[in-house]
Amino acid sequence: MWLWIHKFGSPPHAYRLLGKLAPWFGWPALGLILLATWWGLVKAPADYQQGDAFRILYVHAPSAWMSMFTYVVMAVAAGIGLIWRIKLAHAAAAAAAPIGAAFTFLALVTGSIWGKPMWGTWWVWDARLTSELLLLFLYLGYMALRASFDDPQRADRASAVLAIVGVINVPIIHYSVVWWSTLHQAASVTKLDKPSIALPMLIPLFIMIAGFQLYFGWLICRRLRAEILRRERNASWLKEAN
Amino acid sequence: MTPRQKRMVTVAAILVGVGIATAFALQAFQKNLLYYYSPSQVKSGEAPTSRSFRVGGLVENGSLKREPGSLEVRFTLTDFAQEVGVSYTGVLPDLFREGQGVIARGKLRDDGTFVAEEVLAKHDENYMPPEVKQSLKPHAQATGATQAAGQGST
Incomplete structure (x- = not known):
């Protein structure tokens, strides 16, 4: 077990393994996202109240889910890096941050586009929207903090603390619609009760979430490889490989 | 305690501390968050x-x-x-x-x-x-x- 972790933690091995893994995430992700796009836009029935406008859900909900999922991945990786002093874990956290920021941005923008016709406003400062915006700032702050250190080790440790502190925001985002009266509606799927969304609309949503999840896997493989290259640019194994 | 265990406790303490502080802060702002x-x-x-x-x-x-x-x-x-x-x-x-x-x-x-x-x-x-x-x-x-x-x- 420990041997395996150390082997994976070694940059050359991880670099090769990630290169082999990437297509196993990338191609299924492309397939599932295309399938879910067709299913969600064409095959799924229109909503009884919102008509076709509800279909933005197929981008909004998976993005919002991934924005929180990515943050937890980033915080856990930062924690592992901090406790076990594994450089690769810090590299993974660094690789995840811009992905998470992009998903958060997408969730906010699609929500805003939907909010204008449905609620009557682009933006409100209710607990759900505000906490999701805070998540975007946490990602951006994490990236800015990393960039402000020249020494990668100090950057790793300082930013890891920020990533861990910020993880408190994730349950707040999720439960914001339960704890406070918000304009944003309560959860339709991520609850113990049965989903409040009809099955023909739910299936493409699940396919899209699976697709986003695999897309994240592909992105992290690619980005982590790039991060390893950047950190190991003077290492001898890279020169030997060429 | 080994240094690793110490770091583990530090990370856990940060999480618990920030969690409690946030809970109190949110409690205090309950009215405004409504x-x-x-x-x-x-x-x-x-x-x-x-x-x-x-x-x-x-x-x-x-x-x-x-x-x-x-x-x-x-x-x-x-x-x-x-x-x-x-x-x-x-x-x-x-x-x-x-x-x-x-x-x-x-x-x-x-x-x-x-x-x-x-x-x-x-x-x-x-x-x-x-x-x-x-x-x-x-x-x-x-x-x-x-x-x-x-x-x-x-």
């Missing part, structure tokens, strides 16, 4: 009278009246316990209709009428095709009642 008041809260005088605030509830069936020749509308917001009369001049959002949950921002006039500057429709978490909605008609009223009860309890 996005809207229910009609019951307005009637019992919990809502501010000097500044503008938001009130949320269902538009009571049959209460919507339009003033001829202007954009002014009047309707009643209810949480099935109390109700508040609202007057609003402007364009209403797509989802606005009787029986729909809405949130109005404005001021309470002395005569108890709420003069809204902005009306937002609150969408619920239910998504379904029209056919399903039709077949659920009797059931839908029941869920409407529980939703309003939930709003009233905040």
